[in-house]
Each structure stands twice: as structure tokens, then as C-alpha cells.
Amino acid sequence: MTQPAEVPSGLRRRIDGTLACWWGEGHDDYEAYHDTEWGLPVTDDARLYEKMCLEGFQSGLSWLTILRKRENFRAAFCGFDIEAVAGFGDADVERLMGDAGIVRHRGKIEATINNARAALETIEAHGSLSAFFWSFEPVPDDRPAVIDHAALASMATTPESSALSKALRKLGWRFVGPTTCYALMQASGIVNDHIEGCHRRPVIETARAAQARETHRGRSGSPSV
Structure with missing residues (x-):
């Protein structure tokens, strides 16, 4: 019998x-997230803001905890509408501190509100969150030749995620350390960290290539061929 x-x-x-x-593997929630979402290119500003905020909430916790509470977070923060959250005040902080459906961490809640205001300033300065975040996409030559388990273990942070963290802090963002920024880059497709051999890796590569063509077309004003 063939082994x-x-x-x-x-x-x-x-x-x-x-x-x-x-x-x-091991949890239906993780499997669905892995198979349908993680690594797909994200260019919508509200979704990028959401992902950055949730990565901040995840700090010190498991991602599974955040994933299972994600719909509660969306309800609590107006679907992560940036302008709406930027308008939250002290009463909203207290409301959110009493919401058992989310992570009730005052610092992270206040950072989410602060970051909505910082996001509006980032958009004003750079045109969109998408343009700003994607400007930190590493060039292929700066990536490992093979994305395997060992490569991922060595990339909790990268020069690009450290640069993104520094730039965000300068713009007034909070809870955006280099590790959080790299997790955002992985989740939103700025890098493809599905391991070589994973059935999703080629899917993400195709989606990233399509996004690159769309970005080029948008910048050039004419369809790419």
C-alpha cells in the first residue's frame, strides 16, 4: 500500500x-476564516480600519476570541464607520465598557475611538487608508524565497511593519505596534503568508495580482492589458 x-x-x-x-485547523471559525478571508486583498477604508482595530483588541488574547466576538464589535462600533466612531464621546466609552459582547478594555476602546479620528487625518493627508497602508507592501526581493513554517516564525515583525507602525504613531494612532501592523498586513493581503502548499496560497496570489492590475489601472487612468 502506498504511504x-x-x-x-x-x-x-x-x-x-x-x-x-x-x-x-481545529475550530470551524478558524477554518472558515482561513478558507474565505485571511490574506485576500482589502482596499476598503472602513474594512482596513476595522481590521486594524480588531488586531489591536487581539493583543494579549487569542484571535479566536476576537473572531467569535466580531459581529458584536461591529454592532458596538457602528459597523466600524470611521466618521461615526470618530464622533464617540465619554458616554460611548462607558456604554462600551458595559458591553459584555466585546472585549471591555478601556485603553483599547479609547484607542479605537482615537484611531477613527487619526484615520480621518490619515485619509486627508494620503487620500485613503488603502493608499497609505498598501504603500508599505514589501517588494518581492525583500520577502523570503519560500514561505514555510520557519519563515513565518521569523516574521512576527518586519522592517515594513515597523515602518508602518512608526508612521501610524506619528499620525496619532495607538495600539499599532509592529506585530499588530504585521498581523494587519497578513490579514488584508498586503503580504501572502499562506504557507507554500496550502490550497489558499495560489488563490491569494491570483487575487493580489488582480488587485495590482486594478491599482495600476487606477493610477494610469487606462485599462491595463
């Missing part, structure tokens, strides 16, 4: 034979 091929470190083989990143 199944050894699964590379960092991958898991599902019952149907599909290979997937190790972290997307």
Missing part, C-alpha cells in the same frame, strides 16, 4: 486530502 506523502511542517492534511495552514 501518503509526509506533510511539510506548518501544514495539515484534511480528510479530503487538502493541505492547509496549521492554524486554520
Whole structure:
């Protein structure tokens, strides 16, 4: 009988034979997030603001905790409408501190409100959050030749995520350290950190290429060929 091929470190083989990143296994929530969302290019400002805020809330906690509370966060923060959250005041902070459906951490709640105001200033200065965040996309030559488990373990932060963190802090953002910024870059497709061999990696590469073409077309004013 032919023995199944050894699964590379960092991958898991599902019952149907599909290979997937190790972290997307074990919980239905993680598997769905891994298979349908993580790494897809995000260019909508409200969604980028949401992802940055949720990555900040995740600090010190598991992402599964945040993922399972995400709809509660969206309800509590007006769907992460940037202008709406920028208008929150002290009464909203107290309301949110009493909301058991979210993470009741005063510093993170206040940072989310502060960051909405900082996001508006970032948009005014740079045109959009998308343009600003994506300007920190690393060039291919600065990335590992192979994205495997060892490569990911060495990239909790990167020069680009550190630069993004520094730039955001200068613009008044809070809870945006280099690790949080790199998690944002992974989640929003600014980098593709699905491990080589994961069934999602080529999907994300195709989506990133399409986004690059769309960005080029938008800048040039004419369709790319």
C-alpha cells in the first residue's frame, strides 16, 4: 500500500486530502476564516480600519476570541464607520465598557475611538487608508524565497511593519505596534503568508495580482492589458 506523502511542517492534511495552514485547523471559525478571508486583498477604508482595530483588541488574547466576538464589535462600533466612531464621546466609552459582547478594555476602546479620528487625518493627508497602508507592501526581493513554517516564525515583525507602525504613531494612532501592523498586513493581503502548499496560497496570489492590475489601472487612468 502506498504511504501518503509526509506533510511539510506548518501544514495539515484534511480528510479530503487538502493541505492547509496549521492554524486554520481545529475550530470551524478558524477554518472558515482561513478558507474565505485571511490574506485576500482589502482596499476598503472602513474594512482596513476595522481590521486594524480588531488586531489591536487581539493583543494579549487569542484571535479566536476576537473572531467569535466580531459581529458584536461591529454592532458596538457602528459597523466600524470611521466618521461615526470618530464622533464617540465619554458616554460611548462607558456604554462600551458595559458591553459584555466585546472585549471591555478601556485603553483599547479609547484607542479605537482615537484611531477613527487619526484615520480621518490619515485619509486627508494620503487620500485613503488603502493608499497609505498598501504603500508599505514589501517588494518581492525583500520577502523570503519560500514561505514555510520557519519563515513565518521569523516574521512576527518586519522592517515594513515597523515602518508602518512608526508612521501610524506619528499620525496619532495607538495600539499599532509592529506585530499588530504585521498581523494587519497578513490579514488584508498586503503580504501572502499562506504557507507554500496550502490550497489558499495560489488563490491569494491570483487575487493580489488582480488587485495590482486594478491599482495600476487606477493610477494610469487606462485599462491595463
